[in-house]
Amino acid sequence: MVGYFDRQRVLVTGASSGIGRAFATRVAADGGDLVLVARREAVLRAQADELHARFGSSVEVIPADLSAPNAAAGVAELLAQRAITVDALVNNAGLGIHGDLADADLGAVSSQIAVNITALTELTAILLPGMITRGRGAVVNVASTAAFQPVPHMAVYAATKAYVLSFTRALWSETRGTGVQVLAVSPGATDTAFFEIAGEDASVGSRRAPEQVVEAALGALGSNRPDIVDGAANALLARIACRIPAKWAIALAERSVRPESPVSQAN
Template sequence: MSVYATELFTGKTVLITGASSGIGRAFAQRAAAHGARLVLVARRAAVLAELATELQTRHDSQVHVIPCDLAIPGAGTQLHDEVVAAGLEVDILVNNAGVGAHGDLVAARAADVVAQIQLNVTALAELTTLFLPAMTARRQGTVINIASTAAFQAIPHMAVYGATKAFVLSFTRALWAETKATGVRVIAVCPGATDTEFFDIAGEAASVGRRRSPGDVVDTALRALHRHRPSVVDGISNAAVAMISPRLPARVAIGAAERSVRPTAG
């Protein structure tokens, strides 16, 4: 896997959203270890600063920290403008920031639903649209969009989250085809349950199956990028479920998904 990481990251500038923890942090650590310059984006400035210090100390990395809440409309454009103003040329964009809520829509706050869509869908599409033209002009670059196994079927009790990840998967696969002749690589990475802070918000009932590590997800992404795949599911059992679910009758697939994340009593 180090060969793939060296090929992808060495000498490149990598912008990672949601970089303060989980999969984003794992991407940052891997990229720094293989000689990348980093632009780390997340809401928590103090946590980002600690991570930047760690990477600078351990790997002598160049790290630019931009605290930013991408759930705020227009934040993606502001982030892009700040990166350009700093003279940074992004070679690899990792759209990792995302959030999921567990519970029925009838009990949700409309503002929370809108913020979830803004972060998971709008900011991702906004950043991709803003950074892609410079990549295609240079005829090189990489866009890694973090989707989810939730993208492959409707998820009762997580209806908005599943729908946002279905957008990410479809959007990214289409973009893969659009960019095939441009020298830019594009991929949607679909983790299942992963050992991250995601479940601090979504709750334990939203976790299905054995959790894989953020490092596992990075490994899967690197392998699939090397093979020029439009999308990849992390983990053999997750891949099997993702393959089978769309082939089942809709009522069967939805019913199975509902039972797997049904809120626990009490």
């Protein structure tokens, strides 16, 4: 069976680790070519060599700090210099900081917004017109189950992911009939390096594998739906969060990231 990204050039942000790395491997295994974007150039170059050796993929590396001003424009400039056409974009790079806003470092607050929102939006805005002109392509934005309700103690992170979900759903509608697929994938707790920054307390319960998130996204692409939650239990919790009173949803979310806190605090 031909893979979804067969003979397509897919740009994956945050490709050096976790879900992005699993995405890149899957694209290569499916016969696609890649542009890998993240900060750690040596990691990306080793990964590019490995994917080329294993799958014969053509893999370009663009080291970039997506929290920097105009980072997306910088990536686009390098794509143009190398005459690379991007058929599909996976906006996966992201980070979440654990802690109350009043105690937060301002730089950490800003970098979450810059990577999770600004770079994702600008890369989409830069690459989408070409896809529409060509009448085909895909934009996959990695949101989170944190998008479905506010999350005390990770307030900025959850708000950035609510943005990603809302933005992607609207874009899904704007691009209908253009041949471009737009999808938000919302993982729940997934076993990656995410928790090295967010803190091990940032989830309770079991974690799914990055490959499962990729599988969920690929399963949903082409099915004409704007978003998918990875994992049946995560999907159920997301649906419940949208249907119960906001203060209950907030309390439940707080409990999952700050287990020691009494639920009543959020009432």
